[in-house]
Amino acid sequence: MPARRIHVAILQHAYQGDRLATLRHTAGMLEQAKQKYASLDLVVLPELHPYAYFCQHEDPSHFALAQNYPQDMEFCSHLAKEHGVVLVSSLFEKRMEGVFSNTAVVFERNGAVAGIQRKMHIPDDPRFYEKFYFTPGDNFAPIATSVGNLGVLVCWDQWYPEAARIMALQKADVLIYPSAIGWVNDSSESAQEKALQREAWRGVQRGHSIANVMPVITSNRVGLELDPSGHTRGLLFFGSSFIYGAFGKELALGTQGEEIVYACLDLEESKETRLMWPFFRDRRIEAYGALLKRVVEES
């Protein structure tokens, strides 16, 4: 089978103190990436990249950020067109009064919106109070683009084998997860626990790559962000963005600092590998009914 190679860059960056400065910073990194990799096809940004990670506390004033959704889309559209790349952004969307979403927006090389995917699984634990801000998305659907069928999901979605599988069953070519994951910025968790968390985060997504025989691209934020409420010492986003090939092979792994994380992906590799590892052939769909239950109670 002929190769179908795409050049992918993740722009792993920190929040720059305000929204417009951060968007300009993104633009600068994209320019660098394009200089380094002239034939760049696909660029992935971290979750909620233009903003501080505002979910560290519950404050209704943060909903005002979503008013910028049209301008943020326009900025990203311009970036995609200027550099001729497919761009995966992650923005704060207001759908109607009282309904806000954590929304990945994908732009075509000509700046057109190729599609959006709203975050489906919404987390809520200390310092990640996302259930206050985000209404869950409606459904899972890959986004057709000039580089392939993109199975875009958002952060917490990455822990769910169901989400990855549903994208694969809809013929996504690749899974893409903009993320914002960090450690608590204090000693309440040991270095060993923190390492285990990061390795679990990578490991579960490597599992999706293997089980679905398809590549995975995951971006993450970096840097320390303080807790505006002052109740905690904030979050340290740990970067470590990564790209896996079609059977869990590590193609790129970022540091904890700002960085362009690059790999060349062959989207035909999945096809070949699925012929000898035909997991999709043998699924027992008639025995999977329990997957649609919350818990299977004892009878």
Place this chain on the structure above:
Amino acid sequence: MPARRIHVAILQHAYQGDRLATLRHTAGMLEQAKQKYASLDLVVLPELHPYAYFCQHEDPSHFALAQNYPQDMEFCSHLAKEHGVVLVSSLFEKRMEGVFSNTAVVFERNGAVAGIQRKMHIPDDPRFYEKFYFTPGDNFAPIATSVGNLGVLVCWDQWYPEAARIMALQKADVLIYPSAIGWVNDSSESAQEKALQREAWRGVQRGHSIANVMPVITSNRVGLELDPSGHTRGLLFFGSSFIYGAFGKELALGTQGEEIVYACLDLEESKETRLMWPFFRDRRIEAYGALLKRVVEES
């Protein structure tokens, strides 16, 4: 939470040339394991451990092996009782004329049958012609024992996130996979490809441990087994049996030779970890309908 520790041993061994010699070999290894770990609770054997891996070719004479199912059960029952351990065996079962299963049988410490689980997903690729021999099992159900609720599955089942999830939703405490996986015994696949296969095998199951926040115990055969048809140079079973803790932490990893692979598992660890990584809380069951489809065709 108080710990609920269980001592687990995998008896990673090779086929000994005939069925009874192999069962005696298993008995000898269990005796050794019991001498080394006096408080042993749970013992896991490789897939189809009393027999040659007979699926390298399609030969109806091999169905005769299933006539030994009652005697093989009796042998294993005796082993469990003699050493006071819960024992996970993997046998060839005849359910009726023309219906044969690849069946994990679990014995209680007193030798009673705690339950069985038939292999649900049946592979079929060159040198693994299992669809000729095995009718798929009916359903997924954990087996209640004195050491916990065991989510036992068999080999090819280990590549399916659906199977692991359904066991977890039925409150399994641990996933257990008797396996028979090996490399082709020739140079048609490079050393690099072979390594990638083994790492994918471990990685997908590590993914189940993380996504379901529960331990995984996987046994494998070792040794070269020739192809009785003479058409190929046979299979080299690669051992590498492993035990992961409740969040993908590697607790034990076997070599490629015969070996007792041991770990002490804390079954309470899942409970604690699930409080801070509450994946089960946030599943989007109303959006998972596509999991019950073979392929989601374009509309």
